[in-house]
Amino acid sequence: MAARVAAMVGQVLPLKTVAPSMMVTARTQPFLTPVVIGIDRPLSFKQSAVGSLVIGGGILGKPCPDEDTSYTVMDRMPQSAVATLEAFPALAHVPVLRTWTGLEGATPDGIPVIGPGQGTPDLWHAFGFCGHGFQLSPAVGEAVARSLVSGTREATLAPFDCGRFASRVAA
Template sequence: MPRQNETALIIGAGLQGCSIALFLARAGWNVTLLDKNVAGRHASSVNAGGLRTLMRDWREYPLSELAMEHWRHLDRLIGAKAAESCEVRLGVGQIAVALDEAEMSWTLGRVQEMERRGLGAEELLSATEVRKMLPGLTDQALGGLVSRGDGHANPAASTRAFRQAAMAAGAKIVENCRVLGLERLPGGGWSITASSGQYEAGVLVNCAGAWGAEVAAMAGQTLPLKVVAPSMIVTARTQPFLEPVVIGIDRPLSFKQSAVGSLVIGGGILGKPCADHDTSFTVMDRMPEGAAATLEAFPALAHVPVLRTWTGLEGATPDGIPVIGPGDGTPDLWHVFGFCGHGFQLSPAVGDVVGRSLVSGTVDPLLAPFSGRRFNAGDAA
């Protein structure tokens, strides 16, 4: 893969795009990011900010562990003041709660599978242990899994910090710039026709998130992607009682308590995506499902009122892991999208590994599971 004169255009200035831009710019590349809205407007800023290795797909695990090293030492990557603004809290742990026999059986199988693969630091918890770690947890809980090094961060602040670091390194960001067409240049490289003008570079990186498949199609490449709108709930403030992030196994359960005491509840409840209009809407009839899962685990929270909800647009692949790598037959066009709602934690590792791959001219082995060619081979399992 030739280095194409060390110039890159990145479509999408969310967290993944800004992270890649940061590493490339620091390697001396000339980098421009184009964003159809405001940088970080969609999935990057409106997720729950989970820093989770717990229950990752085993194919993501090595990349996730590298990402966690970057989060632990974020000051080295973006500076001490910026890192402080991201409100990174590692070591509070993430805990998956088993509320029935089937979920408990799954946790046992998960631990055995990860041990067989030599991956992870997930610990099996008994009913007594999980209730001790989670005050107020229902007596029906049978156990769970914990990853003690996990935690969370502020997603909007982190997106801003990575954007500012990329710009400080020399990357240029053009907002409200809608890509209208792509053209491969003779001899390699790409020309982009956009609403704000014409752009050219040796390498094109497609970090378009929910619109990633549309950008790929402009280059004549077909990649499967479903546009989804994950929803979040925020409650009124309540007395601090919880440090770990709690997630479900088969239930739509995911929540944490913020520093001010409010509960931030996710769990995969979907809103209505309107990608053609760059927006999404909460489907209120679906929200009680997420609240019910929380109350099943923590019945004492029934009195806590909900204050607001929100959604964000995201792209999901058929097999639940992202597409990261060069396009089929286009070493100068990379696709980096389809993070399925769990790309926030991976972002610094994605920037690191994609950046190193482009600079060296060799695709890093960590990215092998994420090649879009797996869909051409019919492997979406």
């Protein structure tokens, strides 16, 4: 949707729609507080406050942005389960209850677009968080708000400028 809004004012910004998939297990005894991320395998793993395990890690479903939905591709899900059991073999008895996917915007460089549009200083973009929106949005919202109130873009937002794609789009 964000790329479509940009296009309405003549800006072409590269944004691909992806559908990250997650699995949720039955509740189990709490044993882990931090989020576990796999460096060499598709794994993102956390335990909810009620004990359910939420397992992901880059396994993609099928995005259907024109229908505003996505679908789990079930034959891809075992990759996350295997990675989880390699890290935590004691969880082999915990059943997966459901899977889900959601639509997410991804930029080519994996970095969000944050700041005013090219040639449209009154239209600000904040999209393409590539799966990190929940973590980044509070700080981004604060930096954007300060920029808008002061009338000057904060220097910390410069690397996220949409102009970084200008040469790629024109090429």
